[in-house]
Amino acid sequence: MRTIPIYAVAALAEIAGCFAFWAWFRLGRSILWLLPGMASLAAFGWLLALVPVEQAGRAYAVYGGIYIAASLLWLWLVEGARPDRWDLIGAAVCLSGAAIILWAPRAVP
Template sequence: MISFIFYFLAAFAEIAGCFSFWACVRLGKTPLWIIPGTFSLLFFAWMLTKVNVDVAGRAYAIYGGIYILSSLIWLWAIEDTPPDKWDITGAAICLIGASIILFAPRS
């Protein structure tokens, strides 16, 4: 489903954008990190408009589960910290909820 691509692009763009602020404030990086972070957050918002869902609130609810999974991938790939069993369990629960919202039969 093409919407999953948009959801994952949105998630990594949001995480990267927020991480730029984190890096500036918490890791002491230069404030110039905020510039690409801002563009990344704009890209995130644009990607969410591309998903194939009829109402924004439902799109955001589905996105929540994908965002959590993407955050754990970021944790492992970028911050070199593997998720523990509780991270994985929590993400699985959230993805089940997001799947119910996404695939529920609607009239």
């Protein structure tokens, strides 16, 4: 199934793009950080459009759970702050919800 890898790469692209803005605005990095940030956000939008889900709202809902888990990985791997048990429990709940939305049996119209 190619859906999960697309969501994962989209999450990485969105987080990296948003972090570029964070780095410029909050960490005082060069405004040049915005160039790869904007490219990364454009890649995010393109990738999310590739997800084989019929309705955009459903694709975004599933993505939300994956984004939360990916954000915690970013927190740990890039920012060096290990997620606590409440972060992990919250991510598990979100991923469970995303899985229900993605894989629920639905009548084909």
